[in-house]
Amino acid sequence: MKSKKISIIAGVIFIAILIIATIYSRNYYQKQLPKVDIAISKSGTLNIEDKKEGFKYTVPLKALHKDQNDRNYVLMVKEQKGAWGKEYICESKFVVVLKKGESQVALKKGIKYPVVVSSDKPVFNGSVVSFN
Incomplete structure (x- = not known):
């Protein structure tokens, strides 16, 4: 049970990092045009x-x-x-x-x-x- 919660939290953190990195890279790309x-x-x-x-x-x-x-x-x-x-x-x-x-x-x-x-x-x- 405890390892399942840790896996879910790690997954949520991973997805949040991906979203932030995507937004940052898109904004950086837009500024370079x-x-x-x-x-x-x-x-x-x-x-x-x-x-x-x-x-x-x-x-x-x-x-x-x-x-x-x-x-x-x-x-x-x-x-x-x-x-x-x-x-x-x-x-x-x-x-x-x-x-x-x-x-x-x-x-x-x-x-x-x-x-x-x-x-x-x-x-x-x-x-x-x-x-x-």
Whole structure:
């Protein structure tokens, strides 16, 4: 009887340690993710050489990148279900630039997902990120 109680207490302590270790490791992992600022493709006005032009789809200039083949792309942030709940994954999307302004870029087509404007660490296609 006494050994059964000790076994139960040891089992409860073991499970409690596992739960605490899991919570700690999940929080540590979350803190290590790159933190990004995002923007949404929307209609806007570009300032080009003291002229203003309206466009249907714009994103901040900081969201635009070029690959090694000189193609323009943005990093979209998509929500996916992960092992511990929601995860936010970067996915590159090639875009056609109509015009560049001082702080905005006009695109031929809109983008369905938010785009990365800035990050505290380098992010790439497939990076898991969190938000500022």
